Amino acid sequence: MSKEQFSGVFNVSIDLKGRVSVPAGFRDVLREKFQSESLFVTLNKDGLTAYPPKAWNAFLSKYDALPASPSKEAVWRARVSPAQECTFNAQGRIQVPQALRARAGLEKDVVIVGMDDKIEIWNQQAYDAVLAKSETLLEEDGQLLSDLGL
Amino acid sequence: MSKEQFSGVFNVSIDLKGRVSVPAGFRDVLREKFQSESLFVTLNKDGLTAYPPKAWNAFLSKYDALPASPSKEAVWRARVSPAQECTFNAQGRIQVPQALRARAGLEKDVVIVGMDDKIEIWNQQAYDAVLAKSETLLEEDGQLLSDLGL
DNA sequence: CACTTTTTGACACCAGATTGCCAAAGAATA
DNA sequence: TATTCTTTGGCAATCTGGTGTCAAAAAGTG
Numbered sequence: 001m002s003k004e005q006f007s008g009v010f011n012v013s014i015d016l017k018g019r020v021s022v023p024a025g026f027r028d029v030l031r032e033k034f035q036s037e038s039l040f041v042t043l044n045k046d047g048l049t050a051y052p053p054k055a056w057n058a059f060l061s062k063y064d065a066l067p068a069s070p071s072k073e074a075v076w077r078a079r080v081s082p083a084q085e086c087t088f089n090a091q092g093r094i095q096v097p098q099a100l101r102a103r104a105g106l107e108k109d110v111v112i113v114g115m116d117d118k119i120e121i122w123n124q125q126a127y128d129a130v131l132a133k134s135e136t137l138l139e140e141d142g143q144l145l146s147d148l149g150l
Numbered sequence: 151m152s153k154e155q156f157s158g159v160f161n162v163s164i165d166l167k168g169r170v171s172v173p174a175g176f177r178d179v180l181r182e183k184f185q186s187e188s189l190f191v192t193l194n195k196d197g198l199t200a201y202p203p204k205a206w207n208a209f210l211s212k213y214d215a216l217p218a219s220p221s222k223e224a225v226w227r228a229r230v231s232p233a234q235e236c237t238f239n240a241q242g243r244i245q246v247p248q249a250l251r252a253r254a255g256l257e258k259d260v261v262i263v264g265m266d267d268k269i270e271i272w273n274q275q276a277y278d279a280v281l282a283k284s285e286t287l288l289e290e291d292g293q294l295l296s297d298l299g300l
Numbered sequence: 301c302a303c304t305t306t307t308t309g310a311c312a313c314c315a316g317a318t319t320g321c322c323a324a325a326g327a328a329t330a
Numbered sequence: 331t332a333t334t335c336t337t338t339g340g341c342a343a344t345c346t347g348g349t350g351t352c353a354a355a356a357a358g359t360g
Contacts (some may be wrong), residue, residue, distance in 0.1 A: 013308065017348055030309055049300070060291060062298050071291045074284035081263050081299060084158040091307075095348065099159040099261075163318070167338070169318055241317080242342065 004033060006114030013123070014110050018095040018101050023112060026119060027092050039119070040098060042083035046130065047104045048096070048121040055117045058085070103148070152185060157262030161274070165262050168251050169243040173262060176269060177242055187245060189269070192233035196280060197254045198246070198271040205267050206233070246271070 006026055014020045022039075030036055034052035041050045051059070063080065066072045082103075086094040096106065109124035122130075138145060156176055164170045172189075180186055182204035191200045201209065213230065215223045232253075236244040240263055246256065259274035272280075 013311070020347085038307060044287075044300070055299075066298075071287060071294050074287040074291075075294065075300075078281060078284040078288060079295075081157065081265055089350070093307090093350090097158060097160075098347080099161050102161065114181065134234045139235055163317075169339090174316060243317090245338080 005029065005116040006119050007118065008114050009031060009075070010112045012110055012112055014096070014106055015093075016100075016107070018096050018098065019089070020096055020106075020110060020112070020121065021091070021093050022088065022119075024092060027088065027110070038085050038087040039094060040083050041086050041094070041100060041121070043078055043103055044079070044120070046126055047123060048100055048106075049115075049120040050086070050094075050121060051075065053085070061099070153230055154267045154270050155179065157266070158264050160262045162260055162262055163258060164246070164251075164256050167232075168246045168248060168256070170246055170256075170260060170271065171241070171243050172238070172269075174219070174242060176262070176264065177238065188235050188237040190233050191236050191244070191246060191250060191271070192229055192295075193250065193253055194229070194270070196276055197273065198256075200236070200244075200269040200271060202267070203235070 006029055008023075008025070010023045012021045012023070020092040029078040029101060030039070030052055032052050034055050039050040040053060041048055043049075058079070063072070063075065066075075082100065084097050084100065085114065088094055100106075104121065105123040105126065106121070107123070111124055111127040112119040113122065114125075156179055157279075158173075158175070160173045162173070180189070184204050186203050188203060190199040190203060190206035193199075196208055210230070213222075213225060216259050232249050232250065234250065236246065238244055254271065255273040255276065256271070257273070260272055261272040261277040262278070263270040263272065264272055
């Protein structure tokens with residue numbers, strides 16, 4: 001089975017000007033499965049998420065179909081309006097816009113996480129924190145993992 | 151595909167005289183898509199909104215068509231009458247009239263947000279606040295985002 | 301271990317953003 | 331009306347941040 005989706009966690013670094021190396025494997029997936037050379041990067045609750053154009057447009061269509069509501073407006077404000085398209089340079093790096101970097105607290109060490117049809121970009125510490133929180137949660141719910149056979 | 155609409159979030163600064171640099175990309179969209187060199191800036195509930203003349207005139211037509219009512223008067227007072235046209239200077243800055251600045255609390259750090267056919271201008275703290283509020287709303291309505299595939 | 305690929309840091313270059321300064325225009329004062 | 335003070339806009343110098351490129355370092359592969 002060849003790679004079909006984004007998966008795995010990668011520690012990468014962001015340079016002084018805000019460029020991040022996207023793992024080569026992800027670029028392959030992007031090219032082969034999504035026929036694209038760019039990513040739509042936007043905010044999420046604790047960091048950034050990057051979508052292949054196809055996935056982003058699919059989301060936008062669903063979004064447009066929603067009836068007007070305060071929640072819809074919140075989605076617009078928090079997810080849609082901050083989005084920016086980023087293209088790759090010759091070394092496979094994308095330039096993350098300053099405002100997004102600032103919000104996500106990206107400085108030197110960042111973590112890139114494959115999430116099937118999207119990619120998350122985290123500040124290293126923030127990622128460590130959620131990971132730790134997840135571990136804690138699993139310990140409290142000891143049954144779940146063994147039910148899953150893990 | 152070139153940029154068709156205003157999008158993205160930008161941190162910019164406003165000088166003592168109230169001049170704001172509008173991101174170069176927005177000026178391109180304004181020139182190419184809206185054939186215009188100015189913006190109509192007016193109040194909104196928590197900050198300022200700037201419209202390309204075309205969009206502003208479209209709104210005014212709809213407004214004129216409204217039957218007279220106290221609400222219509224309220225729109226006049228709160229949105230229409232405060233509006234002022236601002237042109238760009240040689241450096242791509244617009245001068246935001248003092249009265250509007252004061253109402254929106256614009257001092258040093260401002261945030262410019264692309265909203266398709268209009269542009270929002272926020273005081274940095276105020277923007278942080280609405281963004282946080284939107285995030286909260288989205289958490290409460292946990293279903294929505296996953297329905298949208300985000 | 302040798303070789304290839306990927307990642308990273310460094311540098312130069314350029315466009316855009318910021319700042320301060322100066323002059324013109326306007327308002328206030330006498 | 332003459333004078334001063336204030337505001338506004340334009341210009342220029344500077345600074346910052348983004349982009350492209352190169353080469354060293356690191357990681358991966360056979």
